[in-house]
Amino acid sequence: xxxRLFCFFIFSCLLAQAADPLTLKxxxxxxxxxxxxxxxxxxxxxxxxxxxxxxxDIADPTITVYRPEKPNGTTVIVAPGGGYVFLSAVHEGTQVxxxxxxxxxxxxxxxxxxxxxxxxxxxxxxxxxxxKAMTIVREHAQEWNxxxxxxxxxxxxxxxNLLAHVACDRPAVSGLPNFGIMIYGGGFVDFxxxxxxxxxxxxxxDAPPLFMACAGDDGQNPLAAAALYLEYKKQNLPAxxxxxxxxxxxxxxxxxxxxxxxxxxxxxxxMDAMGWLPTPEKLTVxxxxxxxxxxxxxxxxxxxxxxxxxxxxxxxxxxxxSQKLQEAQQKGDKLLAQKLTVDLDLRQKELAxxxxxxxxxxxxxxxxxxxxxxxxxxxxxxQAQRDILLKHKL
Numbered sequence: 192x193x194x195r196l197f198c199f200f201i202f203s204c205l206l207a208q209a210a211d212p213l214t215l216k217x218x219x220x221x222x223x224x225x226x227x228x229x230x231x232x233x234x235x236x237x238x239x240x241x242x243x244x245x246x247x248d249i250a251d252p253t254i255t256v257y258r259p260e261k262p263n264g265t266t267v268i269v270a271p272g273g274g275y276v277f278l279s280a281v282h283e284g285t286q287v288x289x290x291x292x293x294x295x296x297x298x299x300x301x302x303x304x305x306x307x308x309x310x311x312x313x314x315x316x317x318x319x320x321x322x323k324a325m326t327i328v329r330e331h332a333q334e335w336n337x338x339x340x341x342x343x344x345x346x347x348x349x350x351x352n353l354l355a356h357v358a359c360d361r362p363a364v365s366g367l368p369n370f371g372i373m374i375y376g377g378g379f380v381d382f383x384x385x386x387x388x389x390x391x392x393x394x395x396x397d398a399p400p401l402f403m404a405c406a407g408d409d410g411q412n413p414l415a416a417a418a419l420y421l422e423y424k425k426q427n428l429p430a431x432x433x434x435x436x437x438x439x440x441x442x443x444x445x446x447x448x449x450x451x452x453x454x455x456x457x458x459x460x461x462m463d464a465m466g467w468l469p470t471p472e473k474l475t476v477x478x479x480x481x482x483x484x485x486x487x488x489x490x491x492x493x494x495x496x497x498x499x500x501x502x503x504x505x506x507x508x509x510x511x512x513s514q515k516l517q518e519a520q521q522k523g524d525k526l527l528a529q530k531l532t533v534d535l536d537l538r539q540k541e542l543a544x545x546x547x548x549x550x551x552x553x554x555x556x557x558x559x560x561x562x563x564x565x566x567x568x569x570x571x572x573x574q575a576q577r578d579i580l581l582k583h584k585l
Contacts, residue, residue, distance in 0.1 A: 212255045212256055212257045212258075212288075212300075213255065213256040213258075214253050214254070214255045214256075215253060215254055215255075215256070215327060216251060216252075216253055217252045217253060217254065217320055217323045217324060217327065218251070218252065218323065221251075222250065222251065222252060222304060222316070222319075222320075223319065224315075224316060224319075226250055226304060226307065226310075226316070227307075227309050227310055229276075229306050229308075229309065230309045232309075233276055233306050233308050233309055236274070236276050236308070237276055237277060237306070240274075240276070240277075241276075241277050242279075244279065244280060244281035244282065245273060245277040245278060245279055245280065246277060246278050246280050246302065247273075247276060247277035247278070247305055247306060248305075248306070249278070249302055249303065249304050249305050250304060252301070252302055252303050252304050252320045252323075253302050254268070254299050254300065254301055254302070254324045254327060254328070255288075255299070255300040255302070256297065256298075256299050256328075256335065257285075257288035257289065257291070257292055257297065257298040257299070257300065258292070258297050258335065259291075259292035259293070259295050259296065259297060260292075261295055261580075262295060262296075262297055262335075262336050262337065263294075263295035263296065263468060263469055263470065263580060264336070264337055264338035264341055264469065264576055264579055264580065265295070265296045265297070265337070265338065265341040265342075265343070265462070265467045265468065265469075266296065266297040266298075266299060266328055266335075266337045266338075266341065266342045266343070267291050267296050267297070267298055267299070267342075267343040267344070267345050267372070268299040268301050268321065268324050268325065268328065268342065268343070268344050268345065268368070269283075269284055269287045269288055269291075269298055269299065269300050269301060269345050269346075269350075270301045270303060270317070270321060270344065270345065270346040270347070270350030270351075270353050270354065271283035271284045271300075271301075271347055271350050271443075272346070272347040272348025272349045272350045272351070272375075272441065273305065273348070273349055274308060274348070274349050275305055275306060275307045275308045275313040275314070275317065275349050275352075276305060276306040276308050277305060277306065278302060278303075278305060279347070279348075279441070279443060280300070280302065281443075282442070282443035282444050282445045283347040283348070283350070283441075283443040283444070284300050285300060286443065286444040287300075287345065287443065287444055288300050290444060290455055294459050294462075294468060295468065296462075296467075296468070297335060297337050299324065299328060301320065301321060301324050303316070303317040303320040303321065303353070304316045304317060304320055305317070313349075314352055314353055314356045317349075317353045318353055318356050318357055318361070321344060321353055321354075321357050322357065322364070322366060325342060325344070325366050325367075325368060326366055328342055329342065329366070336579060338576065338579075340369055341369055341467050342368055342369050343368050343369060343370040343371060343372060343462075343467070344357060344358075344368040344370075344371050344372070345371070345372040345373075345374070346371075346372070346373055346374070346376055347374045347375060347376070347441075347443060348374075348375055348376060348377075348440065348441065349378070350376070351373040351374060351375060351376015351377065352376050352377065352378040352379060354371050354372075354373050354376060355373065355376060355378075355379045355392075355419065356379075357371075358371050358398050358399055358401065359379075359392065359393065359394045359395060359398050359419075360379065360391070360392045360393065363395070363397070367397065367399055368399050369399055369400075369467075370399050370400045370401070370402070370462075370465065370467065371399050371400070371401045371402070372401075372402045372403075372458055373401060373402070373403045373404075373416070373419075374403075374404050374405070374443075374454060375404070375405045375406065375409055375412050375440055375441070376403070376405075376412065376415070376416070377410075377411055377412040377415040377416075378415070379392050379415060379419070380411065380414060380415045380418055382411075385411040385414040385415065385418075386414055386417070386418055387418060388418055388419070388422060393422075394419070394422040394423055394425075394426055394428070395426075396426055396428075398423065398426065398428055400428070400429040400430065400465060401419070401420075401423060401428075401429070401430045401431070402430075402431050402433075402457075402458055402461045402462075403416045403419065403420060403430070403431070403432045403433065404416075404432075404433040404434075404435070404451070404454040404457065404458065405433075405434055405435070405451075406434075406435050406436070406437055406438030406439055406440070406449070406450075406451045407434055407435065407436050407437065408436075408437055408438070408439055409438070409439060409440045410440070412440070413434050416432055416434065417432065417434070420432040429465070431461050433454065433457050435449070435450040435451040435453070435454070436450050437449045437450055437451065438450060438451025438452070439451075469576055469577075469580065470580065471577050471580045471581050474573050474574075474576055474577040474580070475577065477573050478570055478573045478574060478577070481566045481569050481570045481573070482566075482570065484562075484566050485563060485566045485567065485570075488559050488562055488563050488566070489563070491559065492559055492560075505538065505541060505542045506542065508538055509535065509538050509539060509542060512531055512534055512535040512538060513535060515531050516528060516531040516532060516535060519531055
């Protein structure tokens with residue numbers, strides 16, 4: 192018999208092998224543009240602020256894909272912070288991907304180019320890298336068992352600033368993230384009036400849904416989050432904002448015993464409410480709901496059609512009764528004429544009632560048929576998502 196400890200060792204090795212992350216270069220032929228050499232101030236910043244878990248001097252950016260045991264089809268690209276000087280690649284990177292894996296989400300760690308702090312637009316090259324990362328992830332959607340329409344971008348600090356520029360401050364582009372998660376991001380408000388967005392920074396109508404979390408004692412960042420949230424609401428765009436009483440800055444996934452440490456729970460709840468954390472059971476409920484709506488629309492179409500079909504029949508009956516009444520009056524049959532008069536009056540009232548009901552229903556067959564087709568399309572997509580999840584359910 193094989194010892195239990197040895198079985199556990201084999202199982203652990205297999206699990207580790209299955210969970211091995213995959214690293215890909217964003218620009219195999221070389222990243223576009225030329226990076227400026229770091230200034231003495233930036234070199235000093237790196238010397239005094241960088242730690243064992245930070246990385247810098249990234250001229251060849253990459254993504255590292257962390258796949259969960261049971262993927263639910265959603266992917267989140269993680270952009271660590273570091274002031275566009277270095278990347279806090281553990282508590283704002285690998286640990287975040289591990290948390291995402293725990294809720295069934297594929298985590299993709301983005302190591303964007305840095306330092307770019309000395310450039311006129313420090314976010315420009317990192318934003319290029321983020322868009323390239325989203326393109327690559329969507330190209331591998333089938334291979335990695337993910338949904339190309341459920342890809343988010345999560346940014347901490349400078350990574351949050353990167354997210355703001357990807358989501359908002361850019362020309363109309365394709366390949367946007369389907370949602371964004373900003374944790375203590377900032378740098379997009381007017382320095383002198385931090386309750387307002389800086390000049391030229393706007394929220395376009397196609398900005399993706401956004402989740403924001405920040406501590407109230409984190410400098411201007413809570414003001415930046417509030418200002419961005421208000422601009423989202425002006426555009427009637429979906430957004431959720433959590434401002435915690437305490438927590439400071441730069442905590443990432445570390446538990447510093449502050450209220451802000453609840454952000455992953457709140458974020459997962461938001462993702463769930465928005466439909467980005469599906470399960471076969473949830474999808475079945477959504478499919479059933481759509482099917483019930485289809486049945487209600489079909490019933491409405493049938494009832495309206497039947498009522499509409501009754502109108503010419505009742506009008507013809509009314510015409511026949513009128514002719515019989517004339518004939519009875521001509522023959523002098525007062526008793527029959529009296530009965531036909533009552534019947535005709537009753538039929539006229541029924542017709543008037545029916546026409547009033549049809550007017551009240553404002554039956555629009557084209558609109559109802561469009562709604563019917565939308566529900567059918569949604570059911571097809573939900574069933575496809577459920578099939579993917581069932582395929583990987585152990």
